[in-house]
Amino acid sequence: MVWLNISLMVLGISIVALGIAFLLRKRKTVWIPSLILAGLGILFIGLGQLPQPAGSWNDLVFTLFGMIFFFAAAVTALVTFLVKKYKKKSVV
Numbered sequence: 001m002v003w004l005n006i007s008l009m010v011l012g013i014s015i016v017a018l019g020i021a022f023l024l025r026k027r028k029t030v031w032i033p034s035l036i037l038a039g040l041g042i043l044f045i046g047l048g049q050l051p052q053p054a055g056s057w058n059d060l061v062f063t064l065f066g067m068i069f070f071f072a073a074a075v076t077a078l079v080t081f082l083v084k085k086y087k088k089k090s091v092v
Contacts, residue, residue, distance in 0.1 A: 002050060009046030013039055030080050037073035041066045 016039035023031050048062030 005046060005049045009043060012042035012046065016042065030084065031077070034073045034077040034080065037069050037076060041069035041073060044069060 016035050019035050020032055023029060023035070043066075044062045045066030048059045048066060050059075052058045
């Protein structure tokens with residue numbers, strides 16, 4: 001079952017890498033920090049799903065870090081969206 005967790009982590013990181021490549025090609029680099037934070041969230045949540053030694057708090061810490069990174073990605077994307085939206089209105 002470990003191979004499934006690892007393959008899902010690799011798939012998630014690959015999707016994030018493809019998203020970054022797409023954004024670089026389209027020259028929309030302001031969204032890259034959000035994708036990097038989302039990729040770190042996927043990585044840490046995936047690490048939390050792997051088998052851990054007995055009595056270890058690693059799985060909880062990895063999951064908490066993953067959720068924090070996902071929250072940071074959402075906040076970063078929201079701030080980027082709002083800045084881009086109001087920047088266009090004020091230029092007129």
